[in-house]
Amino acid sequence: MSYRRNNIKQQPCEVIVGAQCGNAVLRGAHVYVPGIVSASKFMKGGDVVSVYSDIKGKCKKGAKEFDGTKIFLGNGISELSRKEIFSRLPELKGVGVRMTDPVYLSPSFDNVLPSYLFLQNLPSAVVSHVLDPQPGEKILDLCAAPGGKTTHIAALMHDQGEVIALDKISNKVEKIKQNALLLGLNSIRAFCFDGTKALKLDMVKDTDGEPPFLPESFDRILLDAPCSGLGQRPNMACTWTLKEVTSYQPLQRKLFTVAAELLKPGGVLVYSTCTVTLAENEEQVAWALKTLPHLQLQRQDPQVGGEGMLGAGLSSEQLKRLQRFDPCVVPSQDSDTGSLRDARIEDTMWLANKDCIGFFIAKFVKCKST
Template identity: 45%
Template sequence: MFLSSLQSWLSKAPNYTIFRVNKLANFDCNILQKFLEVQSKELNSSAIPKISFVKPDCIVIEQWPEGTAVERSSSEVIVDTMCGAAVLRGSHIYAPGVLGLPTNCKLDEKVDIYADLDGQCKRGLKLKYDGSKLYVGTGQLKMLRYELFDNEIQAYGVAIHMLLPASRLPVINETVCPKGQLLLQNFPSIVAGWVVDAKPYEHILDMCAAPGNKTTHLAEMSDDKAHIMALDKTEQKVAKIKQTCETQGVTCVKAFVFDSRKCHSDEITDLKSPPFPSNTFDKVLLDAPCSGLGQRPQLKESKMSPKMLQSYKFVQRKLFGAAVRVLKVGGKLVYSTCTITVNENEGMVTWALENFPCIQLIPAEPFYGGPGLPDVGLSDEQRIMVQRFGPEEDPLRKVEDLSQNTIGFFIASFIKVSDHKINSGE
């Protein structure tokens, strides 16, 4: 019932585009300003989207003003829902996402973009699609049919240069600035980094680190002087972490292919690689694998089974147990997810406090999200200590529109107060 009540909110794109600014680079905000001024001429808009800073390392760009529009086209291009969601967030359209394109379209022609909501459009469609579809924006065609569909090899690159998404978000990404200065990131993910509050020379573990966005944020916060271990399960994911570190100019991160559920072992004394002995880290970030049901926009309802939904908490519990063990007494553990389910959020906090007498819940400051949900196991005193990002309004803590019009997200923070025995609740 809770999930279905949020479906309307989840189906819409956030109202803001968020960039994280790299503290290690010299960023010039005028570059963004000038880029949007060029776009405003393409759109015949007299104003550009408002740009503001939440903190020096977080830029918010709002939608184009109401009334901003482009002339629609009679030519329809069909894309898959993943591509459609990206368009609504301000992305151009890349070749793999295109499903259908009329035969008579010409290069640089204006086309209307529709997402295939049924998932029934066959790749290479020439005719008008009569299935369920959603208009997501208008753009200019940059690839013709033969480039997209007539080759045996999958085409890549920008197939449609977007002019204006239906969400009115600006079409912009980090490539408008010199490499490594900006990173597109959801607002709550940036807040999670602020909650960790990395300092120089601290020993920090990022347990599920790919693609490295939060990892590099922690490094940048510490002026690239913390000692950060970043783990993930596959070589591909760890390669992405290393690539992100290189792009951001970060050198204080060591990344390893390792299952973080097994990152604790008291048979090991070497702190240079996993597994790690007890009481190794000053801070641990557990941005846990989750159902991902907070992502927006979701253009079709999730078909995840109840059994699959229930399965995530068991992985999260294993990871949490390992996190507590490798955390120093007096150290901070930050737990976060990009989902909206109670089991993976407030339920995890309740479970953790019941099974780990050695930890205490502490305020997940700085606060930008709302409190935890009521009547799901946490007291009001505990609810006010966590952050839940979503459309809910709660008198315990009022939040700005930025925090309600982002993705669904959850953050909780704990301190390890002793080495007391851990209950066997994993």
């Protein structure tokens, strides 16, 4: 995935960026102008600069120097002078610093065969296979942006059927449409719509095929829920408060309830997050099994990650039906990588957990009416 480099010489000319921009840089991005908070007063275009992240948000916009808490992200070449950056904000949006020596070497595949490739983390790719969409089905991706799973689902269906993608943010929905067009996928229909309101409460016949939808409209639903994102890595530091982390649970339950209503009897619902907290993962599964009794927890295929975590009151058998990618708790193991091709999948699961983001997957089937 990436590895840290500790021998980069820091430069006298500094650029300070916000925490969100800093995380993007750690994962392979350049520094874009809107993310720049401060720059040295003598910075010119073409200068070699050191980039730091202000993780506590204490640096004032436009400051010429900053002595607060900051994390070194690497070196790059400034595309603009300090004056050009701060005199033309907020309309300036291009690259401000092109990273040449980042602390983490995270390879970028942007614009590499864009009509053929869509970069995904391993767990994100596993999710679509667990959902197992079939040609001719009607699939809902309830929280779809940025659309990697949406396009993967359509590809697995051989672009035969219908994939409905919903997201609340209009520019992200446009990005989903652009990716579908770029990849030549005609089965995707994307809408700017709040997933918590996707259930049509009145029983008037649905004639337009747009959200909201009648109950039991979909063969399979992916709920890749909004979450605290604590599984994303590399990361500078945990800047979330306990209140912020726990705020996601009610929203996830609203979406869970809507998804269960929209699913056909016998249909498949896959719930996933890119976080590692018990409250957003195993506790949500336990809540769903208790509150939505028509949902049954299922085994997953493929099963690449580890089993679920104790603490939510789930049985040992139920934990085995969950899939958790959690690199921080997987012990390092000595292994002959040359023999991996001959090893059983259960013997090599630790490898998948060792170099990916933190992630969680649960699969349910809706009981048919009796």
